[in-house]
Structures are given as C-alpha cells and as structure tokens.
Amino acid sequence: MPDTNGRRLPHARRDGLLVQAIDDEVVVYDTERHKAHCLNRTAAFVWEHCDGQTTVADVARRLARELEAPIDQTAVWLAVEQLGKAHLLTEAPRHAAGLSRRELLKRLGVAAAVALPLVTTIRTPVAAQGASCLGEGAPCDPANDLCCPGFGCQAGPNICVED
Amino acid sequence: MTFNAYGVRVGVRVSVRSALERVLERLPPGWKPARSAVVSRLYSLIAGGDGPRRGVRRLSLLYADAVRLARSRDVGEVLDAFETDLQLYVAEASPRRLFVHAGVVGWRGRAIIMPGRTFTGKTSLVAALVKAGATYYSDEYAVLDARGRVHPYARPLGIRERGALEKAKRYPVEAFGGRPGVRPLPVGLVIVSEYKAGARWRPRQLSAGKGALAVLAHTVSARRQPEVALRTLQQFISRTPVLKGVRGEVEQVVDFVVKTLGDR
Numbered sequence: 001m002p003d004t005n006g007r008r009l010p011h012a013r014r015d016g017l018l019v020q021a022i023d024d025e026v027v028v029y030d031t032e033r034h035k036a037h038c039l040n041r042t043a044a045f046v047w048e049h050c051d052g053q054t055t056v057a058d059v060a061r062r063l064a065r066e067l068e069a070p071i072d073q074t075a076v077w078l079a080v081e082q083l084g085k086a087h088l089l090t091e092a093p094r095h096a097a098g099l100s101r102r103e104l105l106k107r108l109g110v111a112a113a114v115a116l117p118l119v120t121t122i123r124t125p126v127a128a129q130g131a132s133c134l135g136e137g138a139p140c141d142p143a144n145d146l147c148c149p150g151f152g153c154q155a156g157p158n159i160c161v162e163d
Numbered sequence: 164m165t166f167n168a169y170g171v172r173v174g175v176r177v178s179v180r181s182a183l184e185r186v187l188e189r190l191p192p193g194w195k196p197a198r199s200a201v202v203s204r205l206y207s208l209i210a211g212g213d214g215p216r217r218g219v220r221r222l223s224l225l226y227a228d229a230v231r232l233a234r235s236r237d238v239g240e241v242l243d244a245f246e247t248d249l250q251l252y253v254a255e256a257s258p259r260r261l262f263v264h265a266g267v268v269g270w271r272g273r274a275i276i277m278p279g280r281t282f283t284g285k286t287s288l289v290a291a292l293v294k295a296g297a298t299y300y301s302d303e304y305a306v307l308d309a310r311g312r313v314h315p316y317a318r319p320l321g322i323r324e325r326g327a328l329e330k331a332k333r334y335p336v337e338a339f340g341g342r343p344g345v346r347p348l349p350v351g352l353v354i355v356s357e358y359k360a361g362a363r364w365r366p367r368q369l370s371a372g373k374g375a376l377a378v379l380a381h382t383v384s385a386r387r388q389p390e391v392a393l394r395t396l397q398q399f400i401s402r403t404p405v406l407k408g409v410r411g412e413v414e415q416v417v418d419f420v421v422k423t424l425g426d427r
Binding site for chain 1: 231232233234235243248370375379380381382383389390392393394396397
C-alpha cells in the first residue's frame, strides 16, 4: 500500500447543499440533483474536515480518539470515496480506500462497525409520486403520468391503459 | 368559485351550475370559501351530457389553467382527475404545511405516521388501527405544521376490495367504527412498512438521520421546499422512533402497536 500519511483531504462541496444536523448524523439535501444523503457520525466528521488542508493521517487520529474505536486511514479514505460518489466533494478523490466497507469491517472487527463511515442516499420524489394513482381508463395527463402501476398514460385519448 | 385550502387559493369554474355540487364533494378537507378572485390555479370543468342528436353524447373536459387534464364521456372520471390533481397541487404548493404521503392515526394522544406509496397497504393498515380504537387522521397525507404536529386530513377512506386494478371506493371512518381526529397531535411513532404475503413483522429501528430520509422519500414538496421539509422533520425525528420492515397481514402491526404503545 502506498504511503498516504501526507495526503490531504479534498475540499467539501458547499454550494447547492442544505445541511441539517440530526443528533450525531448530518442530513444533506442536494438541490441540484434532488438527492438527500444521511452521513453517519464518521462520514460527517470526515466531511467537516474536508478543507484541502487537513491530512488523512490527522483525521484518522482524531476520529480514533473521538470515537474510541480502531479507526485507521483506510476508513477515512472509505469515507472520502463515499462522499465523492455522493457528489459532496468539489473534486473526485485521487486515492481509493482499496477495501469495501464489508472488508474493512472484517479487518477491524465487529466492535468497529458503528465507527465505519456510511453515506446513505435517496432520490427525493417528484410531487406526482405523492398521489394515489389513477386506475384503468381514467383520464390522465401524459406529461404528468399518475396512472397506477402496470398502466401508462396513453397520449391521444389521454387515458390510463395497460403497459 | 374560489377557495383556500392549507394556504393555497384555487378557483373552479363549471359550465353548468349543477356540476358545482359534485365539485364541492371533491375539495380537500378543511377548505374555506375565499373572498378574493385572485388564484394561483384555475380549474375549468366543462360538463358533457346528451348531444344535439339522439345517441350523441358530449365529452366532459377538465382544464387546469390552460392545460387539459382530462377528457371523458363519464363526468365521474373527470372529477376523479380533478380531485387527484387538486390535492396534489395543494400538497405541493402549501406554504404553511408539509405534506407527507402517508396514512395517519391518533393513538393515546400521539400520531402514528405510516408513509408509503400507493399499493403498499397504507389504507388497510389505517382501517385496521381504527377498528382497534385509533382515531382517524388520514389515509392519504400526514399534514405537518412548523412545530412538527400532525393535523387531520380526514377524507373518507379509499378501499380497493378486489385488488389494485379496482377503483377505490370511499367509506366514511364511521363505517369502521371509528371517529375522525380534530386536534393536531405530536408525532409518536413512524412505521415504514410494505405488505408482502406471508412476511413476519420484525421491524428495525432506524437512526434519526435515516428516519428523516425515510420520511423525506414520501414528502410531496421535498423538491420544491427542501429547507422547509428538513426544518419540519427536525422538529420530531430525533425523539420519534422510526420503524421499518416488511409485514404480512395488518393484524401483526396492530398487535405490535397495542403491545408497544399500550391499549386504547
């Protein structure tokens, strides 16, 4: 494994994001992609320190102290990787963790499970998904298809027909 | 006519006066007549009926502003489209309330919110809880205020007795031996469940952050007003258990609620 001690964390993205701390997690809403992310404590800690200055080794040390868990640089890189995939960094990470979350869990042991970084993502619904659907033969608008599952809004007669 | 619903002012015009009564039945719960003629959306309903010659029927048409939403020989179908579009428009545009697509009941002074998309069995769950003694709040939307309290949206329950393809029939909550809630309630429990034949209800509790995501995934105005959504969720999500899992028959969840929260 290459020496990554001196590597610095990338910059966190701040534009187009709404951030809400909820207990020890952070919920981030991306107004450009209409996705919401939940950063667990470790992922939130790493994201907070993504300033282009702080080194990975430094954050790993601080995290291990804060969480009282055997966190190493691989876990920090895993967080960076997940944050990158979620478009929460200004640049793509240049280094990969080299291990998946599952592999890291095996290596660090079950006791470290809660300390592993996790970014959970959902796509928020378009308003039409918040309505009960229209049944077969019901008039509909093809541009705003509210037909029930298995049906689609057929342009022309503008009614819900079987897909 | 013009009316206000949850801070949204809407207008409706009809081609024949007799259609207005049927329109009124389709307005959102709690609507009030408005004095101003300035509206943010205008619906136009042109009622069809017998044509100039025998055997010819005119189509009924529905427009929202200048966009045609529905066209049918059956005015009932056009009114269905009106109701669906109107409630969605109000849910998305409301400046004062956050609408989450969910069933809601009141239980011992607290609201149980059950978010879910259509066909996940929300209404069945609501009806079963009402039969078990819960107060009925909604089978369509959890309407939350800025303090995170849930307000009633107690329209008649829409039940599909013969499966998904059937159009839902509406029943008043009294048909299930229940009564509608009137006061806003603080949220006591969120249940995110999906029906799966033969499944056992063994829910897991989500963290507050993941719970917020689970509710946000069903929030109608999440894209239009994300800051309002996050702020409102923060009001209750930290102190409210959010349970998620698949369930079999509704009785499993009812038993669970009775055991966990206590009998009515």
